[in-house]
Amino acid sequence: MSPAWSLVEVAARPLNREERDAILGDSLEAGENTWQALCGVLGLIARRQLLLWKSWRPWLSVFGFGIPCTVLLMAVSMSVTCTFDRLMGFKVSHWAPTGHEGFTLLLCHIFLLIAWSWTTGFTLGSLSPRTLWVNASLGGFLAFFFARHLLDMLGVSRFAPFLFLLPAIWGIRQSLRGIRLSFRPAVLLATTMAVLMTAAWTNEALWLPNWLLIIPALFLVATRSGMPGTGEASARVSQAR
Amino acid sequence: MLGEFEYLLITAASRLGDDAYGAAIRQEIESTARRKCSIGALYTTIERLEGKGLISTWMGESTPERGGRAKRMVRVTGKGARAAKEFYDAMMRVSRGASWAVNQTGDTSR
Numbered sequence: 206m207s208p209a210w211s212l213v214e215v216a217a218r219p220l221n222r223e224e225r226d227a228i229l230g231d232s233l234e235a236g237e238n239t240w241q242a243l244c245g246v247l248g249l250i251a252r253r254q255l256l257l258w259k260s261w262r263p264w265l266s267v268f269g270f271g272i273p274c275t276v277l278l279m280a281v282s283m284s285v286t287c288t289f290d291r292l293m294g295f296k297v298s299h300w301a302p303t304g305h306e307g308f309t310l311l312l313c314h315i316f317l318l319i320a321w322s323w324t325t326g327f328t329l330g331s332l333s334p335r336t337l338w339v340n341a342s343l344g345g346f347l348a349f350f351f352a353r354h355l356l357d358m359l360g361v362s363r364f365a366p367f368l369f370l371l372p373a374i375w376g377i378r379q380s381l382r383g384i385r386l387s388f389r390p391a392v393l394l395a396t397t398m399a400v401l402m403t404a405a406w407t408n409e410a411l412w413l414p415n416w417l418l419i420i421p422a423l424f425l426v427a428t429r430s431g432m433p434g435t436g437e438a439s440a441r442v443s444q445a446r
Numbered sequence: 447m448l449g450e451f452e453y454l455l456i457t458a459a460s461r462l463g464d465d466a467y468g469a470a471i472r473q474e475i476e477s478t479a480r481r482k483c484s485i486g487a488l489y490t491t492i493e494r495l496e497g498k499g500l501i502s503t504w505m506g507e508s509t510p511e512r513g514g515r516a517k518r519m520v521r522v523t524g525k526g527a528r529a530a531k532e533f534y535d536a537m538m539r540v541s542r543g544a545s546w547a548v549n550q551t552g553d554t555s556r
Contacts, residue, residue, distance in 0.1 A: 234509075
């Protein structure tokens with residue numbers, strides 16, 4: 206096996222094992238050179254990706270949840286960092302997104318940030334796992350834009366907008382590992398988030414657009430509402446992907 | 447109704463019988479239809495036809511010329527054969543009287 210052929214093998218990694226065997230075997234049997242085999246594999250992967258976009262799921266995942274939630278979560282992450290800095294007595298910029306809240310509301314915001322990020326990640330992973338790379342690429346672009354244009358002006362750490370990443374990745378990983386959230390835990394999570402958001406809102410510590418961040422939790426409740434507690438509704442959802 | 451490439455694939459698989467698998471179908475299409483058949487087009491169509499229940503597939507044996515890799519075998523189902531016959535009949539009917547279809551009656555029921 207030539208070293209160039211290893212490139213074809215790497216390109217074929219996104220395909221499942223049986224399919225990879227069949228396609229690479231066909232290429233070898235047809236006597237294709239490395240370039241022809243590589244074009245064949247990449248062509249198949251591109252066609253598969255295009256076909257995925259015939260469904261509404263990737264569109265909702267990227268434009269309904271991915272982009273709006275990433276922007277809002279980056280803003281919340283910065284707000285939490287700046288509030289923490291202010292409460293700890295560190296100097297914060299005049300433009301820094303921090304309000305009047307004390308430690309209690311900060312804790313409330315930290316919990317909400319984790320819950321918003323986790324539910325967003327879990328929803329993205331459940332909705333369209335094979336197009337997660339699009340969400341990741343667009344998220345990377347937004348992060349680059351944030352880091353380049355806003356952070357210097359606000360005088361905050363370059364890591365500040367990315368506090369949401371760990372719980373979001375945790376949520377994505379759990380959904381990809383097939384862990385299913387049944388109806389009752391989904392309702393409990395959404396209710397807790399709504400109560401804490403209301404508390405923050407009444408204390409003027411919640412930005413109006415942040416209400417949108419409860420939508421992934423409500424989506425999880427809605428998609429699990431078919432058969433309470435059994436997880437069968439989610440099984441149906443994953444079969445339909 | 448089937449698409450043109452779907453018809454080609456089902457017909458090639460039917461002609462090959464027990465020897466119908468990815469590379470063989472591709473070669474059959476390229477030699478009989480005299481058109482290029484990419485792996486991407488072939489396998490996405492196989493997947494679509496299988497989803498419609500027009501063909502069935504399973505993993506077959508591996509051979510040394512395939513670097514020890516298994517073949518994806520294809521068999522046309524009864525539903526697939528009926529769909530191909532419908533397509534063929536429709537093409538015959540629609541071609542009746544066309545200048546390039548002289549001496550064709552379009553009657554396939556005999």
